[in-house]
Amino acid sequence: MPGRIVISEFMDEAAVSALRETFEVLYASDLVERPAELAEALRDADALIVRNRTRVNGELLASAGRLVAVGRLGVGLDNIDQAYCAGRGIAVLPAVGANASAVAEYVVGLAMALLRGFLFSSHQVASGEWPRARLACGREIAGKTLGLVGYGSVGQRVGELARAVGMRVMAFDPVLPPAHPAWRGATRCEELDDLFRAADVVSLHVPYTPQNASLVDERRLGLMKTGAVLVNTARGGIVDEAALARALRSGALAGAAVDVFENEPLPAGSALAGVPNLFLTPHIAGVTHESNERVSALIAQRIAEILRPT
Template sequence: MRNRIVISEFMDQAAVDWLGERFSVHYQPDLHERRDALIELLADADALIVRNRTRVDADLLQRQTRLKAVGRLGVGLENIDLDVCHSQGLAVIPAIGANAAAVAEYVVCCAMQLLRPAYCSSPEVASGAWPRDRLATGREIGGKVLGIVGLGSVGRITANLAQAMGMRVIAYDPTLDGANPAWSTVKRIDELDDVFRDADVVSLHVPLTANTRNLADARRLGLMRQGGILINVARGGVVDEAALARALSSGQLGGAALDVYDQEPLPPDSVFAGVPNLILTPHIAGVTAESNVRVSFFIAQHIADRIHQIQNEEK
């Protein structure tokens, strides 16, 4: 089999096997750590599949001569130089929507935990403590207002789940016109500040761009209701992390959940050390056993289709 697919990060094994039945596949989940070896392999490859730790740039692609596509096991493209890929005629294929349900569940689950901290009391209770009075002030998710910033595939599923839990949903997304069917079940907000001002829980679902960097800055965090909750499953850099740490430490905000950071992994002396009412996870909101299968097969199928398309065009 001539067509070689190089996979430089973790992919569901069943999807790897599916590709292996059709193409020559080189799969090393830690290949992204050996850049020279990856450059060598790409000199004779038809497709590359990555997650978010492989930097796909001009240096990586310096020797490729046959590459047709780059598959991204996820949706963020910050690690892929799109201009370089397009200049070389490479299709960049993200797994749009394949992990949306997993991210949406993460958002609602974190909102429930932060509104009602009793869910995290197991260590205290197991050790003989009885913090009943302190934890009796937890809040119900039903009746709260969820503010969604970015009503794409993840934002829409998040809205559906939140509504099923009894939340009212408002959203801001200037990329969607008023006739878009996404607005049929949520209240459209025209000013971003009003989302921060009117929501009990604000959930961010936007890419990192020049316009969205530090979107949740000290001023907007200051607009949030006393005890408000912030959740970021979008991209690091969308939140001013130092400002968020201050808002949590002062008690202005009731909690925050972050799955993405400006620097990943966080440094040992990060601004979040010792900050209360905070859930920090290592960029796994969209990663579950089920979503990994969906994402992997989505990319496997689309990479296979792209290779076959190019072959047919060359005949």
């Protein structure tokens, strides 16, 4: 009897088709929006595949007696109760590394644009203004220092791309052993505050945990040098959004790009509404056509390996 797989969020169609060749698959990209139907579908499911919106917790999994694996189309696992899954013997399978290049391009591309200062000039130019004198003072990325908070697979790929455009790279990651070969390409920062003081661009690549809540707060933003910029593609809640808004409004911080938020979708009228020199995107830094194919293929393969009869 083939295993049964439930997919509750969008996945590359080629990967879904590959799974259907061997398994029974229920795929509905909006199933996450119908929690009662999702819970019912899991009653006889062997595997569940999700992105970041599906809350994979004890309440959802209570009746999923056959479930043996949860595939995560991405790397962040804060929406999955890992302790509960471990207690039930349910394997949790993230797509480590498969979207790293997409995130790296986002970070380095936005850092370039923020340092140059032209990101928000289109409306002025189209309206007949000509802010050439102001925008002629933009800065090049080559020779600047990138500070990476977290130096796992994604942070390392960001560092590689940053070095390719002439940046110096420093990183803070107390989990990565000092002897790890990745440190050959970056200066290992022992204290997080020192990184915030030294970097021209700070980019976040750590998971959301209670310890990381508001890791970037008013005090740490105040440590950043004049003209520095911040990029957050990690998780909402790591940056104090109200403190970030104040730093940008005051000019203490030159710019920021934020892809993740404490509440998603970001509610209208939030602390980030109307803030100058702030570029906002809807949690898409790691999602491109190519990365979706890679992530989906990897998770399809890993799920198939677990469910395929030996």
